[in-house]
Amino acid sequence: MTVKNLTDTRSNLFRNLTRFREFGIIIFILILAVIVSLRAPVFFTLGNFRDILLDISILVIVALAQTMVILTHGIDLSVGSSISLVAMMVTYTIKTYPNTSLVVIVLLGMALGAVLGAFNGLIIAVGKVPPIIATLGTLSIYRGMVFLYSQGYWISPYQLPEAFKMLAKGTPLGIPNIIIFAIVVAILVYYFLNYTRTGRDIYAVGSNPDAAQYVGIRKQQIIFLVYVLTGVAVGLAGVLWASRFESAETSTALGFELQTVAASIVGGVSISGGVGTVPGVLLGALALGMINNAVTLVRISPFWEQAAQGLLILVAVVSDILITRRVQRNKAK
């Protein structure tokens, strides 16, 4: 009798755990961590953890914005091109006026990003162009504008002042600034999505657009807003990217858009909108970052990196859909 009770509580515990969408990804991260640390003990050191965070900071910032867009059943494929354009315009400005205050530079980047985001938002919310088409178009347009702007001329490290380079990697608070930027963005987005009316409206628009409209949510404005906010995040990411890699090239952040979508999806954000959490996305970005890190530490050829990432995305989404189905079946019982 007692044995039966014990197994019952166990399966209940398991059932409760699987109700979290992030369950699968946590298990994955733990398994990966154990395997890698067996092969390379350095994995479980503070320094390595810092390296991983350093690598995923920009991804976190943009993936959280991308998540807001995906929550409304949209997608923003233009983020990579926008980052490149902002990075280019900002570094050109710095090259001409090396003494510009860093605060001004960051604000300038965010403003430029916001304009690019507003253009996306206008076409999608007002022009009624499907998000995937609109941002596929602006992906080409913004990338083309990078070439038009720079004529193929890139900014190299020696052309940038030391102060700007320290914007990302400086450590006045003990950890690199770029990680602090990511943490602040994560807290802001978490608060915004969970504790503000507009944040809840974003979920409402994504899970049931018609119902949202009936209860008086201004769908058009919410959709416009998420693209502008993404633009702001992308602007910040552009400045940080230029600072971290100490350069701006025409190929900066090429293909980055799909990484941000991948981080969201691996973190349990539903591509059909309305479902997803900030902690989930953070875990998703962490999983992607850990794979890159692991490939280096375990000394697998770096050429395996992308294949491993692709496999992770597939495993994550397949296990997620299987777990979700099991949970629904359990609930039905």
Added chain:
Amino acid sequence: MKESTIAPTAGPQPVNQISAGAPQKSFLARFQRWEWMLVALVLLAVVINSRLTPYFLNTQNLSRTSADFMELGLMMLPMVFIIITGNIDLSVASNLGMCASLMAVLWNLHVNIWVAASAGLVVGTLGGLLNGFLIAKVKLPALVATLGTYAFFRGIAYVLLGDQAGRGYPPAFTYIGQGNIPGTLIPFSVALFAVMAVIFGLVLHRTTFGRYLFAIGNNENASIYAGVPVVRIKMIIYTVSGFMAALAGLVLAARFGSTRPDIGTGLELSVITAAVLGGVDINGGIGTMPGAILSLVLIGLVRFGMGLKNIQDQVQTIAIGGLLILSILLASIARAISAGGVKLNWRTVSLAALFIIIFAAFFFYFYWSRAPVLAAR
């Protein structure tokens, strides 16, 4: 150009007998117009190009350039099928890279080139089958599944080829991408595309299979209840897409005469652009093969013309992206006007003015901030 001549003959309009509802009719009317619009745009591009430069109407030039768009075209044909069912395939260009890389590796190991090429075709088809399995059986959203395989296939390409390159292909193989049909100026790849286009066009517009694609795109659940083998059809179209991506990979490798693992990166977005610009609705259920082929011709002509005017390749993408957005935007503006127009109250006007000022300021900054740096070069 050869493909433009097949457009009118293979061009039955998408008369949607399966779901002939009231809203369908207006869509039908719109997209019939859209194809004529494309014809007009193609003619316009021809006229502008030939006025811009005397080198445009040079048959040698035209035949060379048309060969440059055939990988795109080969991948676009199955993409039209997929988008019509309301799905998408982001993995085509990665699949292309995987197959071309596999072929290059085998060739570097002194395997016969045709055996290597066949292996590429087989692996590409299997890659497509994997997509089909994930989407049709596991029921993953197409965007998610093919995003995963997009990274995975490209990753395999890097694993296979690493920092190596495949090169030194025999002339019999490079003929696929560089040669002309003997006695003519028609490149082999263009002829291959033309044959494929006719086959895909006939399948889409003249067979039950084609009708099923529209049915799935219009209402997947209703199609299941009506006995359409939805799972099998999805498996088939993704597998075909994989095969065509592999074929495109061979053509591209033959045209370049060498293969690196990043071959064809980013092409998936051009493929989708070509299909959507051709009037294939990204939400599924609407689209024609002639429209898609016309848009391929249009993209080719626009890029060719800009190339002749020495506009950089990368800047040309602005025009293609703009064309893509405009093609959808104009349709929705037309719908808004026919639905009673936009109310011009002071709020709308002031908002519009605000946005115009913001975008103008952006462009002012765009040109102003780059001038000193470019001048100092």
